[in-house]
Amino acid sequence: MTRLRWLVPTLYIIFLMLPIYWLLNMSFKTTNEILGGFSWFPAEFTIESYVKIFTDPTWYSGYINSIIYVGLNTVISVSFALPAAYAFSRYRFVGDKHLFFWLLTNRMAPPAVFALPFLQLYSALELFDTHFAVALAHCLFNIPLAVWILEGFISGVPREIDETAYLDGYSFPRFFTKIFMPLIGSGIGVTAFFCFMFSWVELLLAKTLTSVEAKPIAAVMTRTASTSGYELGLLAAAGVLTIIPGAIVIYFVRNYIAKGFAMGRV
Template sequence: ADALTTVPKIFFEPTLNNYIYAFSERGFTIYLLNSLLIALGTTALVVLLAFPAAYVFSRMRLRGDNHMFFVILTTRMGPGVLVAVPIFLMFSSAGLWDTHLVVILVHTAFNLAFAMWLIKGFIDDIPRDLDEAAWLDKLNPLETAFKIILPLCGPGIAITALFVFVMSWNEFLYALLLTGNKAKTLPVAIAGLVTPHGTLWGQIAAVAVLTSLPVLLTAYLLQRYIVRGLTFGAVKG
């Protein structure tokens, strides 16, 4: 309110009323849990699917693999709104509208190509001699990928997980289109604070601050891996 007065106040009175009202009266706690569930579910599913695929494109020689990988990456080149209506109709007819699962699946589909490209870059920097040594020890390619390459690719996985988490956490279009009140996420709920009777700036600011905390916490917990991931492959022995 102080920001909207005719004469701006230099010294304002701090208050927690907007936090209390937003999360006790407007039910933002549920929206926070929805966002956490969707972002964590998307991150886990994307990493689980992207790592084996990235390993195959990095280590295996397939006919037309470069063209195939480019085709996969093109799924990130078009605007998401281009296929919004078909996706809405498809999942609505399947009875999945306003569920956490439908948002997780859509977020996974849009983030998978980016995650594959990112993880493949990290795997490319790991010497192939390790794979050959594992094969001499009679490990099959699947065991080599998960027992040898995956631990070495930890920093890359951490960076990929952080990027996917942030993209899923902040996504607005499909969270708005595919959810009602049951699976509504924080970005959609924040938009609801702009009402015909006015904009609730205090509550928007309060919820925006709390919305940024999980991302900051995740980045803090993964900072050791992020630093290693950013310098991964920079120095060759």
């Protein structure tokens, strides 16, 4: 039995890779071939779909829009969450437990509940159809998550370090940026990864809050699927391209993801 234990993860990874392989397979086929029937490999290998995506502004601007609001959101979430996580980890203050719980409830709030009121709120703020609106809206679930993960990592740093720094005459801001942030560097990296991840994969709010100017790639894909017939090859190529940024970030945090998923609390 021990000799066959590699079989379980191997089968699982094959199960994971098959749909991705199929998407790749489709993305290199011509529309005619796709509709022609079942085949394991593209008979006429073509990169037409990819060329279309990189030359048609409605397509590639979708990617740019997505990356802009995801980046904005990651920066906002991490920089706002850092001091808050420090406060939750180091101090007791009036209402701290209630506040922490309330923050967490927002991570658990179904986006579907907020879709319509968000549309009205951001229209009233005249932010509708801007990258900023989506970045701010995604803070709803990303800031609580960031606070939660960072709090776990910060609690792993002994508070003697803080005290020693104060005795050495460091002011709080200088201590925080010069000594503390490098110490929890991997925690900040993991948190940024999670903010990136959840903002990147979310579609409902991103789609609701944008129309033309800040339309995310995901929404461009949905529109293509519904209006311009059934351009499966194009859809598959766009799908493949959305997997790539994720794959790149995973590679960078591969040694920390397991701990990060456990929210720094193992």
